[in-house]
Structures are given as C-alpha cells and as structure tokens.
Amino acid sequence: MRIGALKDSYGADQALFDTAVQRLWLALGAVALLAFPFAANDYWLYLACLVGIHIVSTTGLNILTGYTGLVSLGQAAFMGVGAYVVALAETKLGTPFLLNLLAAGLVTAMVGMVVGVPSLRVKGLYLAIATIAASFILHFVFQNWTTVTGGTRGLSIPPAQLFGLELARPFALYWVITPLTCIMVLAAANLFRTRIGRAFIAIRDRDISAEVLGIPLLRYKLMSFGLSSFYAGVAGGLWAYFFRVVTPESFPFVYSIFFLAAVIVGGMGTILGGILGAVFMTLVPEALKLVVGLLSPWMPNAVALLSPVRTIVFGALIIGFLILEPHGLAEIWRRIRRFFHLWPFKT
Amino acid sequence: MEFDWLFFCEVTLAGLGSGALLALTALAFVLIYKATKVVNLAIGEMLMVGAYLFFSFAAGFGLPVWLAIPLALIGGGLLGAIVERTIIRPMLGESAISVFMVTIGLGSVLVGLVEIIWGAAPTQLPDFMGTTPLFIGDAYVSRKIAIGFAVASIVIAAFVLAFRFWRGGVALRATATDQGAAYSCGIDVPKVFSAAWIVAGVAAAGAGILVGAVGGISPTMGVFGLSALVVVIVGGLDSIAGALVGGLIVGLVEAWSGTFIGGEYKLLATFGLLILILMVRPYGLFGTVEIERL
Numbered sequence: 001m002r003i004g005a006l007k008d009s010y011g012a013d014q015a016l017f018d019t020a021v022q023r024l025w026l027a028l029g030a031v032a033l034l035a036f037p038f039a040a041n042d043y044w045l046y047l048a049c050l051v052g053i054h055i056v057s058t059t060g061l062n063i064l065t066g067y068t069g070l071v072s073l074g075q076a077a078f079m080g081v082g083a084y085v086v087a088l089a090e091t092k093l094g095t096p097f098l099l100n101l102l103a104a105g106l107v108t109a110m111v112g113m114v115v116g117v118p119s120l121r122v123k124g125l126y127l128a129i130a131t132i133a134a135s136f137i138l139h140f141v142f143q144n145w146t147t148v149t150g151g152t153r154g155l156s157i158p159p160a161q162l163f164g165l166e167l168a169r170p171f172a173l174y175w176v177i178t179p180l181t182c183i184m185v186l187a188a189a190n191l192f193r194t195r196i197g198r199a200f201i202a203i204r205d206r207d208i209s210a211e212v213l214g215i216p217l218l219r220y221k222l223m224s225f226g227l228s229s230f231y232a233g234v235a236g237g238l239w240a241y242f243f244r245v246v247t248p249e250s251f252p253f254v255y256s257i258f259f260l261a262a263v264i265v266g267g268m269g270t271i272l273g274g275i276l277g278a279v280f281m282t283l284v285p286e287a288l289k290l291v292v293g294l295l296s297p298w299m300p301n302a303v304a305l306l307s308p309v310r311t312i313v314f315g316a317l318i319i320g321f322l323i324l325e326p327h328g329l330a331e332i333w334r335r336i337r338r339f340f341h342l343w344p345f346k347t
Numbered sequence: 348m349e350f351d352w353l354f355f356c357e358v359t360l361a362g363l364g365s366g367a368l369l370a371l372t373a374l375a376f377v378l379i380y381k382a383t384k385v386v387n388l389a390i391g392e393m394l395m396v397g398a399y400l401f402f403s404f405a406a407g408f409g410l411p412v413w414l415a416i417p418l419a420l421i422g423g424g425l426l427g428a429i430v431e432r433t434i435i436r437p438m439l440g441e442s443a444i445s446v447f448m449v450t451i452g453l454g455s456v457l458v459g460l461v462e463i464i465w466g467a468a469p470t471q472l473p474d475f476m477g478t479t480p481l482f483i484g485d486a487y488v489s490r491k492i493a494i495g496f497a498v499a500s501i502v503i504a505a506f507v508l509a510f511r512f513w514r515g516g517v518a519l520r521a522t523a524t525d526q527g528a529a530y531s532c533g534i535d536v537p538k539v540f541s542a543a544w545i546v547a548g549v550a551a552a553g554a555g556i557l558v559g560a561v562g563g564i565s566p567t568m569g570v571f572g573l574s575a576l577v578v579v580i581v582g583g584l585d586s587i588a589g590a591l592v593g594g595l596i597v598g599l600v601e602a603w604s605g606t607f608i609g610g611e612y613k614l615l616a617t618f619g620l621l622i623l624i625l626m627v628r629p630y631g632l633f634g635t636v637e638i639e640r641l
Contacts, residue, residue, distance in 0.1 A: 071444050118622065122629045125386050125447055129580055130625050132573070133618035140615045208639060257451055264448060308462035315455030322449050323437050 016189060037174050045170035047286060052177040053238045054278040058262045059188050059271065060231025065260065066269035067192065068224040069204030070119060071128040076255030077135035078115075078229045080142055081108045082236025083246045087155040088148065090240075097160045097167075097241070101180075104237035105230040111138075112229020119221045123207070135256055142248040154247030157240055167241065177238055184231060189271045191227070200224055204269070261314065265321045267328030276329040284317065285310050356486045358606045359599065364492030366598020367499035368557055372575035373582065373590035374503060375550040381523040381585045382543035385435060386447045389454035390551055391572015393430075396457055397423040397552025398472065398559035398568065399465050405473045412473075419556060420549050427548020431541050454569060462566045469565030472556070495557040502553065503591055510587065519543060523585065574601070577621045583634020592632060596620075 005019045017023050037045055061075045082104035089100040115134040119127050142149050149155065159168035160176075167173050191197040199220045202210040211217050240246050258281060266277020292306050299305075321328060372394060379387045387393075401419035404410045410418070434453060438446045481488045510516040521529040522539045530536050558571055578597045582589025597617055604616035630636050 071447075118625050122625050125443055126580070126625060126629060128444070128447065129576060130622060132576075133621045133625075136573075136614055136618050137622075140611070144611060257455070260448065261452075305463060308459040308467070310459075311462065312456050312459030315452040315457075315459065318452030319434055319449050319456070322441075322445050322452070323434070326441070326445065 014193075016186075016193075033178055037171055042170055045174050047282070049170050049173050049177050049242055051279050051282045052174075052181040053235050053242065054259075054262065054282050055181050055275050056184050056238065057232050057235035058259055058266070058278040059185055059274040060228045060235065061259045062263050062266075062268070062271070062274040063188060063191070063200070063231065064224050064228035065263055066267075066273070067197070067204060068200040068221065069207075070116075070123070070221060070224060071125070071260070072131045072225075072228070073128055073253070073256045073260060074115060074131040074135035074138070075228075075232050075259040076251040076253070077138040078108050078112055078232035079236030079239060079255075080138060080246075080248075080251035081111050081229075082233030083240035083250065084142065084149055084155070084236075085233070086237040086240040087157050087246045090157050090160075091155065097162050097176075101234055101237040104240075105233040108233025108236065109226040109230040112225045112232070113222045115229075116222050116225030119225070120218050132253070135253060139248055139251070139253075142251075149248070152248060154245055154250070156245045159244065160241045170242075173242055177242070180234070180238070184234065185271060185275065188231075188274075192271075196220070196223065201269075258314075261318045265317055265328055267330030270328075270330040272333065273328050273330035276333065280329060281317075284313060288313060353486060357488070358602050360486055360488050361492055362599040362602025363595060364488070364496040364598070365561070365602065366595040367496040367503075368554055368561070368594075369571075369575055369578050369598050370591050370594025371499040371502060371550060371554040371557070372571065373578040373594050374506060374587065375547040375554065376575055376579050377582075377585060377587055377590045378506075378519075378543050378547045378550065380579070382519050383435070383540050384443065385450065386443065386584070387450045387547075388447060388572070388576070389430075389450045389457060389569075390547075390575060391569035392454040392457040392461075393423065393426060393548060393551040394555035394558065394571060395461060395564070395566065395569045396426055397548075397555030398564045399461055399555075400552065401556045401559070402465070402470065402472055402564060416556060420552050423548040423550075423552025423555070424545045425548070427544040427546075427551075428541060430548075431544035435544070436537075436540075454572075458566050458569060465566075467566055469563055469567075471563045472559045474560075489561075491561045495561060498553070498557060502550065503587075506550075507587060515539075515542060574617060577617050580621055580631055581624050583631030585635055586631065586633035589631055589633035 007013045007018070012018065017026060036048065040048070057075060057079055061072065064070050064072050085104040085107045086100045089095050089103055095103070115131060118130040122130060143152060159166050160173075161167070162176065165172065167176060192201065199210065199215045202213065202215055203217065203220055203224075207217060210220075236251075239250075243250070262277035262281040263274060264277070265280055266275070267273025288310055289306065292303060292309075296303060325331060372390060375393070376387060376390045379385055379390075397419055400422040401415055404415035404418045405412060430453060434449055435446070438449055481490055481493050510520060518529070518534045518539055519542070521532065521534055522536055526536055529539075555568075558568065562568070574597060578593040579590060580593075581596060582591070582593025597620065600616050600620055601613050605613040608616070624631065
C-alpha cells in the first residue's frame with residue numbers, strides 16, 4: 001500500500017505529475033514510444049499514426065464537449081477544413097510543413113468560431129443540432145466549390161518535407177505525429193490549470209452562475225469553439241499528410257459521431273479519457289477485422305458481415321458505456337489504480 | 348424565359364406531399380419529446396426498420412398488402428417498446444445530452460442490423476398504390492405522393508383529436524406539462540412513456556412505408572430523419588402544430604430549391620433554414636420557450 005505523498009513546496013503541490021511513481025511510469029511510457037517504431041512493422045506504425053491523429057482531434061472535442069459542456073457534432077467537418085487548408089498550402093503555395101499545420105489550425109479555429117456563433121442564443125441539444133447543420137454545409141462546400149477543393153475528385157498532396165527529409169512512410173511520419181500529439185495533449189492538460197480553462201469548467205457546470213461570477217459567456221464559448229477547432233484543424237492537417245489525398249467523402253458525418261463516441265467512451269472531461277477513448281475506438285474495428293480473419297475458415301461470409309458488424313459494435317459501445325459506465329474508460333482506469341494503491345485492503 | 352406557373356404548381360404540390368411525410372415523421376419525434384423529453388435521433392432508423400418490415404411481409408412472405416401493413420405497424424410499435432424498456436428506461440434522469448447520444452448509438456445499431464438481415468443494396472417496395480397519375484386542375488401529381496399526403500393528413504388529424512379528447516392523450520399532455528403533478532394525479536407516468544414510444548414507433552413505421560413506397564428503401568434512408576429533425580426545430584420541439592407547419596415548410600423549401608436551384612442545394616437550403624430559425628427563434632415557430640433560473 002502506498003501512503004500519500006509528502007509535498008513541501010507549492011511548486012510540488014501544483015505540479016502536473018505530482019508523484020515519483022507517476023513520473024517513473026511516464027518515463028517508461030516515453031521510452032516505449034521511442035522504441036516502438038523499431039520493434040513494430042508498417043501496419044502497427046500505420047495504426048499508431050492514426051491513433052495519434054485521433055487523439056489530437058478527440059482531445060480537441062473534449063475541450064469543447066467534456067470541459068465546456070457544448071456538444072458538437074462537427075469535429076470531422078472541422079478536420080476536413082484543416083485537411084483542405086494543408087492540401088492547398090502544400091500544392092499551391094509550397095509553404096513548409098509545420099507552417100502549413102499551424103495555418104490549418106488557425107483557419108479551422110476561425111471557421112469553428114463562426115460555427116460557434118449560434119451558441120450565443122442556443123445551447124444543449126439545439127446547439128448540437130446547429131453543429132450538425134454546420135457540418136453538412138461544410139461538406140457541401142467541400143463538394144461544390146470545385147475550383148478550390150477539386151470537387152468530388154478531391155486533392156492529392158505530395159509527401160511532407162521536414163529538414164530535407166521526405167515523410168512518406170509511416171515510420172517517418174511517426175516521428176512527427178507522436179511528438180505533436182504529446183505536445184498538444186500536454187497543452188490541453190495545462191489549459192485547465194489556467195484562468196481560461198477554469199472558466200470553461202465553470203461554464204460547463206452552470207453557465208448562468210459563471211456569468212454571474214464575471215465570465216463573459218460569449219467570449220469564452222467562442223474561445224472554446226476556437227481551441228477545439230484548432231485541434232481538429234491540426235489533426236486534419238496531419239490526416240492529409242498521412243493519407244495524402246483529401247476528398248469530401250474522407251470526413252463523413254459518421255466520423256464526427258466517432259469522435260463524440262470516443263470522448264464518451266473515454267470519459268468526458270478528463271485528458272486521460274480523450275486519449276483512452278481515441279485509442280480504444282480506433283483499435284476496436286481493427287480487432288474486429290482480426291476476429292473476422294480468424295473466423296473466415298469456418299464462416300465463408302464473415303468478411304461480408306464485417307462492415308455491418310462494425311456499425312453495430314460502434315453503436316453498442318456508445319449505448320453500453322452510457323448506460324453501464326457513464327464516466328468511461330478513465331473511471332475504470334482510476335478504479336484499477338486505486339486497487340493497487342490500497343492493495344492488501346479492499347476499497 | 349417566361350415563368351411557368353403550371354410547372355411551379357406541380358413542384359409545389361410535390362413539395363407539399365413530401366412535406367406531409369416529413370410532418371408524419373416529425374410527429375413521431377414530437378410525441379417522444381413531449382412525453383419523455385428525449386430527443387430521438389434514431390427516428391429515421393426506426394422509420395427504415397418499419398419500411399424493411401413491410402418489405403419482408405409483402406415481398407418476402409408474399410402476404411397481401413392489407414395484412415402486411417398492420418403487421419409492419421405492429422412491428423414498429425414493438426421496436427418502440429423494446430427500445431424504451433431496454434435502453435431509454437435505464438437512462439431516466441441522466442442528462443439530455445447522454446440520452447441524445449444513446450439514440451445516436453441506437454441508430455447505428457439499427458442500421459447495422461438491417462444491413463445484416465436484408466443486405467446493403469437498395470431495393471424497391473412492391474407497388475401497392477397503382478401508378479395512374481392524378482390531376483388537380485391541369486397540374487400533375489404523382490399518385491404515390493397524393494396518397495402519402497392523404498394518409499399523413501388523416502393520421503395527423505387523428506393524433507390532434509386524440510390529444511384533445513382521448514384519456515391517454517390527455518395523460519400524455521399532463522405528463523409533458525409537469526411529471527410530478529401528473530404522478531400525483533394518479534397518472535402512471537412510466538406507462539405514458541412506454542405508450543409514447545410505442546405510438547411513435549407505429550407512426551414512424553407508417554411513415555417508413557410511405558417514404559419507402561415513394562423513394563425505395565435502403566439502409567441509408569435513415570437520412571430522412573435528419574430532414575425530420577430540421578422540421579421539428581423549425582416548428583418547435585414540443586408542438587404538434589409546429590410539426591405540421593414545419594413539415595410543409597421544409598417540404599416546400601426542399602422541392603423548390605431542388606428544382607429551381609439544383610438537386611445538390613436541397614440539403615444546403617434545409618440546413619440553412621435550420622440555422623436561420625435557430626438564430627431568430629431558438630425554440631422554433633410554436634415551441635414552448637424555456638425560462639432558465641438559477
């Protein structure tokens with residue numbers, strides 16, 4: 001059993017990772033992340049990159065939905081904006097890689113703030129429905145603004161260049177996506193230790209009270225929309241460099257539901273939840289594919305069933321988690337940790 | 348080019364027809380929202396299941412239409428009952444957003460099930476209405492749309508009367524106004540919840556048969572539910588009259604924009620209308636304005 005940690009300075013008390021054990025695990029995790037590309041094959045590296053992109057986008061949505069309490073079903077459309085900005089910057093302007101990502105984030109943040117304007121008057125479900133509308137309108141723009149977006153054929157993107165190296169294979173992209181993901185998640189974790197982050201939480205808990213406490217609602221809600229879309233834009237930019245072709249069909253409405261599901265399954269309003277949810281929701285379809293592969297000798301039509309079964313599992317996960325474990329994977333994780341903390345004693 | 352009034356009238360009539368179907372779907376939605384305060388995003392999928400049930404009974408088992416329709420309606424009601432008992436009841440008292448997400452999950456599950464049972468390819472419902480076109484004055488109306496309009500209007504009228512005079516309808520309105528007070532008056536509120544879901548399931552299945560007869564059925568026809576969502580936002584989430592008026596407005600906007608601007612602008616026009624209404628009248632044309640207090 002571990003007893004509480006002794007802290008003898010305010011600095012130690014405020015630290016993001018406040019115990020030695022935690023720091024040890026983090027160091028181990030970092031080593032594992034560094035060693036992973038040398039041990040894994042291309043398929044696992046592909047998955048790792050995809051998971052990284054999803055973590056960025058899910059964390060962004062978590063800022064908006066989990067921490068500020070504004071439900072958005074437009075995250076995939078925002079990612080699409082980021083992806084198109086990157087595609088255009090890369091092919092038309094030829095600006096450097098990191099600048100393109102930043103531009104994608106900033107432009108998407110702008111679009112996100114415009115979409116967030118209805119939050120001035122409506123909230124809750126009405127706002128969710130407004131974001132559905134916004135995402136369909138953005139999809140329409142992707143499809144029909146042919147001169148810029150290439151219509152349904154979409155745009156293709158040359159491999160990213162960084163310091164003269166070509167980032168084409170998942171192995172190379174891994175070294176860009178993973179650090180970026182870590183930085184953005186850390187930034188989100190730190191955000192909620194600042195005035196802005198605290199204001200978001202206050203708005204989530206009771207927006208009228210927050211306004212009484214002197215938090216300008218509109219400004220902070222728009223800020224939340226902007227931040228969340230910034231994350232989506234960067235994730236979309238990475239997505240564009242990863243798949244190297246952007247079409248309107250790349251970012252369907254279901255993809256937005258995917259991110260909201262990841263936030264719910266992971267645990268709303270915890271940074272860890274965003275990470276766990278994104279990892280889990282990305283890997284479940286792959287696990288299903290594996291199961292189908294194992295079953296196919298006995299069930300000849302197993303492959304044909306894969307797509308509908310995936311749809312069902314996706315919905316069942318949302319329903320199951322909301323009914324049985326509303327606080328998500330993060331809560332399960334907390335319970336496991338507590339078990340080991342208190343070990344010979346029962347919780 | 349001179350403006351073609353006859354063509355305009357025909358488009359308008361077609362719009363009114365599909366608007367009536369939208370209003371019927373929206374009615375199922377409003378019913379659930381009024382009684383249980385659940386925003387059911389799976390209404391489009393429930394409608395789809397109803398259409399597929401009718402397809403199985405009429406085409407698969409070869410039952411006559413007059414038997415297949417009631418069976419499909421009963422199936423839709425059963426679906427509503429099962430959903431209410433297994434998924435919605437445990438979520439009682441949870442935040443509205445959670446319940447909303449549960450219905451999204453439900454929609455996904457239903458789409459997957461339909462794809463497994465009936466396959467992903469779109470099909471046609473067996474024709475049971477005939478194809479002889481109707482003429483109102485000189486204007487041509489598709490027979491299916493005319494029948495759809497008539498059925499939807501009769502059903503909606505029946506609902507309005509039921510809410511006004513039938514005991515169950517009054518109980519439902521009482522529950523909608525104040526659950527606690529309804530309880531203390533001896534109304535069995537959980538039973539009202541079940542009833543609302545069952546009736547909504549029946550209405551959705553009926554709308555599904557009509558929509559399927561007009562446009563064919565496929566696992567993606569649940570998208571129709573999104574248009575119905577726009578209808579209820581425009582009309583007000585908890586207003587039957589709103590569903591009716593909103594349905595006709597959205598039907599007209601879709602028909603006009605689809606014909607005169609271009610098919611791809613249909614969704615844009617509907618969702619543009621949605622955002623406009625949300626900005627100007629957040630609670631819809633006839634919805635109850637919620638006043639929030641600390």
